[in-house]
Amino acid sequence: MVLRAEMDVIVVIANCPHVLDPRTDYSVTPLRATAWHGPVTPEDDSIRTATPEGLRAFLNVEDYFRR
Amino acid sequence: MSVDPHLAGLTGTIVHDVIVPARAPWLHHIAAGQTLRIVDLEGNQAVDFLLYATSDDAERYSAQDTVSAQANLFLREGTVLRSNEGRAMMTIAATSVDYHDTIGGACSCESNTLRYGHHTKAEHACVENFLEANLTEGRGKRDIVSNINFFMNVPVEPDGSLGIVDGISAPGLTVDLRADMDVTVVVSNCPQINNPCNGFNPTPVRMIVSA
Numbered sequence: 001m002v003l004r005a006e007m008d009v010i011v012v013i014a015n016c017p018h019v020l021d022p023r024t025d026y027s028v029t030p031l032r033a034t035a036w037h038g039p040v041t042p043e044d045d046s047i048r049t050a051t052p053e054g055l056r057a058f059l060n061v062e063d064y065f066r067r
Numbered sequence: 068m069s070v071d072p073h074l075a076g077l078t079g080t081i082v083h084d085v086i087v088p089a090r091a092p093w094l095h096h097i098a099a100g101q102t103l104r105i106v107d108l109e110g111n112q113a114v115d116f117l118l119y120a121t122s123d124d125a126e127r128y129s130a131q132d133t134v135s136a137q138a139n140l141f142l143r144e145g146t147v148l149r150s151n152e153g154r155a156m157m158t159i160a161a162t163s164v165d166y167h168d169t170i171g172g173a174c175s176c177e178s179n180t181l182r183y184g185h186h187t188k189a190e191h192a193c194v195e196n197f198l199e200a201n202l203t204e205g206r207g208k209r210d211i212v213s214n215i216n217f218f219m220n221v222p223v224e225p226d227g228s229l230g231i232v233d234g235i236s237a238p239g240l241t242v243d244l245r246a247d248m249d250v251t252v253v254v255s256n257c258p259q260i261n262n263p264c265n266g267f268n269p270t271p272v273r274m275i276v277s278a
Binding site for chain 2: 019020053054056057060
């Protein structure tokens with residue numbers, strides 16, 4: 001799974017079995033988390049422009065981070 | 068002598084009985100064992116609802132704990148409203164509406180800009196009501212968690228998509244909530260006018276507490 005940060009965020013992970021995990025034994029294995037630099041989402045990004053509602057969410061965050 | 072139909076079936080002494088105007092907040096302390104009845108006076112009025120443990124408001128309603136404990140998304144008669152500690156806060160003792168929502172969330176000025184456009188940012192919204200009520204007891208925006216929407220219809224399609232569609236409530240329908248611990252109830256009588264959750268027309272609701 002790849003998560004692209006659209007604003008400055010703090011990520012918190014708890015690596016433990018889910019409360020609805022049906023297995024009776026306590027099953028948990030390590031995760032690997034990797035972060036890397038990438039470009040700021042361009043104006044023509046297909047996710048940014050997919051819906052009017054989604055586009056307004058991006059416009060709001062761009063307004064929030066305007067320097 | 069006239070009979071008040073909204074009190075039908077309530078046993079015990081009525082200790083509080085108030086009309087919450089359209090678009091208004093409401094906060095009330097309810098003791099363990101008391102029952103809160105919410106009456107949808109004119110029908111299809113979403114009642115946005117938060118719960119805090121009165122003894123320590125770090126314990127509060129948890130939609131995730133409630134949904135995962137009953138393994139179902141909808142709040143029906145018999146649903147136990149659980150806290151972030153997994154404890155029973157209130158139980159839906161009775162309701163004349165088939166089910167209630169806890170996934171649609173509360174409207175805010177910010178969510179209004181996404182859903183309906185930036186021209187709606189100045190419209191009154193539930194988050195402002197939650198803040199106004201909570202601030203009287205020192206709680207702020209960080210204390211607003213995922214809420215319940217009584218009388219709101221948010222069906223879930225087989226592919227997981229949601230709709231906020233025409234209500235399944237009607238004038239005079241009720242939900243009865245029995246307090247399992249001492250709770251602080253915070254309500255926004257939803258002011259939303261851009262979707263069908265209030266029938267595009269916010270209306271008053273009645274709050275009755277019986278001991």
